[in-house]
Structures are given as structure tokens and as C-alpha cells.
Amino acid sequence: CLACSSREINVDLKAAFENVVLNRRFFSWEDVERAVEEFQSITFTHYIHSQSQRASFSSFKYNFVVFKCAFGNKRKLQGTGQRNKLSKYLDCKSLFRVVLNVNEYIVRSYIMTHNHPCTKSFMRCDPWFRRLSEEEKENLNPVLQQSSSCDAVMEHVRNKYQKELISDDIRNMKSKTALGRFSMFQLVITDNMGRGRPVMFAWTKKEFTEDVRWILNMFQEIMGDTSSTETFVMDSSHAETAAVSQTHRNANIQLCSFHVCRALCRKTRDRRAKAYLCRLVSTESKRR
Incomplete structure (x- = not known):
């Protein structure tokens, strides 16, 4: 899936971030994770750890963590006349920094402007949103073995797990669950x-x-x-x-x-x- 657009897009999620994250107090790292997960599920975004430092205190996990948008890495430069390679990265600048302040975590700085759509359909470009749990994969094996159509499997996952897979996901799973599979x-x-x-x-x-x-x-x-x-x-x-x-x-x-x-x-x-x-x-x- 290619995450790209020919026109300029600016999606400002400052209000949602202030409401879900900034208005809370975090006395443990688990509190931070819960708030970030809630924010991501509401806004259809995904943030990853780009920088972090482990804390030496047993009751705290990190001294600081920089959360960066999953679409934030820069594209690799292409030579003149070369074919463009598919990539999800868009050099999105959205990030926020969480630091340990005495006995609680606080958000020190943040940028909540994204240069890509923050919608459920667009998030299919990020494999993290399409990932199935081990239990879901196990329950899906009979469907993969019986169905020869990727569309049928995609519809089954959409209806049962509310996740949007792409054809490459189905083919990868089928190759791992095929009956009589043998490396030769x-x-x-x-x-x-x-x-x-x-x-x-x-x-x-x-x-x-x-x-x-x-x-x-x-x-x-x-x-x-x-x-x-x-x-x-x-x-x-x-x-x-x-x-x-x-x-x-x-x-x-x-x-x-x-x-x-x-x-x-x-x-x-x-x-x-x-x-x-x-x-x-x-x-x-x-x-x-």
C-alpha cells in the first residue's frame, strides 16, 4: 500500500491531543500507554518510539520517550530517471515528547499537524493497523485453507475483527499455513x-x-x-x-x-x- 498524495494536506489534531492526553496526569508508564492508545484509536494515528532513555528507578520505566508518527521517516532519495519505489513514509513532522518530572510523566512538547489523512481507510498503509493477534491468526487458518479468493478472506476479517487487510497480507499468511508445506x-x-x-x-x-x-x-x-x-x-x-x-x-x-x-x-x-x-x-x- 502506498501512502502518498499529490496535494498538500494538513490535519491538525491539537484539540484531540489536549483533550485525551494533556488533561491527564501520569503517575506510571502504564498510564501514558493507555492515554496514547486511546488517542490513536480515536484519531486513527500511530506513533512509534523514535528516541528513549531507560530510567534507573524501579517504579518508572523511562526517563523520556519521543513519540513520532509512523509515517514520519523520510523517503529515500531516488536518482534521476529511476523508478519510484513504493513506500508508506511521508516525512510527517508530528511528534510529542514525554519526560519524567520527579514522580510523574509530563508532555514537554508536541506537534500535532499531520501531512496525510488521519482516517481508517488511510491507515491501511500502516501494517500495524492490519496486524492480527496470534489467536486471530489461529482462528483464521481454516478460512485460509478453504478459500482460494483473497476478497473472501478480507471480507471475513473485516466482518469478524474489524480490520482491513490487503492482498499481500493474505498471500503471506497462506504461504505459512498451506497444507503439506515443504521448503524445496x-x-x-x-x-x-x-x-x-x-x-x-x-x-x-x-x-x-x-x-x-x-x-x-x-x-x-x-x-x-x-x-x-x-x-x-x-x-x-x-x-x-x-x-x-x-x-x-x-x-x-x-x-x-x-x-x-x-x-x-x-x-x-x-x-x-x-x-x-x-x-x-x-x-x-x-x-x-
Whole structure:
């Protein structure tokens, strides 16, 4: 979910903050947490600890805490011509500082102006508002296993837990609760620079360098003299690259054209540049 807007937005929550937080006295950190939770639920905001210092007194938890809006981090700078990456961060300046004053907590300073909407629908951009408890996840497992539609699961969660999930949330949960789930990596070895027929299939539960090296050693025993192999064309897996460099020290390691094109296309938004780069990679691969 992308939290962004093409127009300037200023949402002032000063009155709500003064009514819910400033009008109270806090004699423990639990009192502060309850007030912040109430303020967040009323205003559809989410604040995180950006700075804090633990207190040395047993009866108090912090000396001070700076609460910062969850949308407050700055966006990463993008180079000219690069594709913009999805991000929820909007450099929101809203924050407040809670400090320990003798035997109670007080709010020393605050900024309650947000540069984004403070609504229930907009808060879907923050994963914190979509998070399910462990009990809710456990109760949702049968629905995930029986339903093939993300919309049906989203509607079920909306009606039962009053939370708004997105499709990525459903897919992540389904991958963790799928029946017969088994981690497996497939290694296929083909001849003629990856364009020929397969000469060996292998499967491993973990794609570590030791596992791939063992597979390549078995490949040498089965196929005979393969130490004269000149070039390996593979993806960007570090485990595979490290294993080949150990078992076939004299071979060249070449990144396959698909991964080269994908890496180049991530750096530009110009369609003509993408097409030109992909043709260039494809032509060079055919020459080799």
C-alpha cells in the first residue's frame, strides 16, 4: 500500500491531543500507554518510539520517550530517471515528547499537524493497523485453507475483527499455513549454455553452499569429466555461485540474461531504454 498524495494536506489534531492526553496526569508508564492508545484509536494515528532513555528507578520505566508518527521517516532519495519505489513514509513532522518530572510523566512538547489523512481507510498503509493477534491468526487458518479468493478472506476479517487487510497480507499468511508445506529448492543442469536438454535434476531442502557443492560433486561423478566446463550460466544465488567457484575453479560464471534484464529494468522507467537494454543483453548472450 502506498501512502502518498499529490496535494498538500494538513490535519491538525491539537484539540484531540489536549483533550485525551494533556488533561491527564501520569503517575506510571502504564498510564501514558493507555492515554496514547486511546488517542490513536480515536484519531486513527500511530506513533512509534523514535528516541528513549531507560530510567534507573524501579517504579518508572523511562526517563523520556519521543513519540513520532509512523509515517514520519523520510523517503529515500531516488536518482534521476529511476523508478519510484513504493513506500508508506511521508516525512510527517508530528511528534510529542514525554519526560519524567520527579514522580510523574509530563508532555514537554508536541506537534500535532499531520501531512496525510488521519482516517481508517488511510491507515491501511500502516501494517500495524492490519496486524492480527496470534489467536486471530489461529482462528483464521481454516478460512485460509478453504478459500482460494483473497476478497473472501478480507471480507471475513473485516466482518469478524474489524480490520482491513490487503492482498499481500493474505498471500503471506497462506504461504505459512498451506497444507503439506515443504521448503524445496530445485537445481536443473542443462547443456549448451542453458539452451540444450537437461542433463541432471536435483532437489534440496536448503539452498546452502554445502548442499549445492554436494550436488555438483555428485554431478561430476555421474557425468564423468566435467572439470573442463568453461562457463556456468546461473541466477544471482550466492550459494550456487560459491559452490561452482569451489568445484569448478577454472570455469567462468555468467549471470543469465533474464536476471540481467530484470536488474537493468529496475533502474529505469523509460520503455525504450528497457527494450534497448534487453535486446542488447539477448544479442550478447547469443554471441557467447
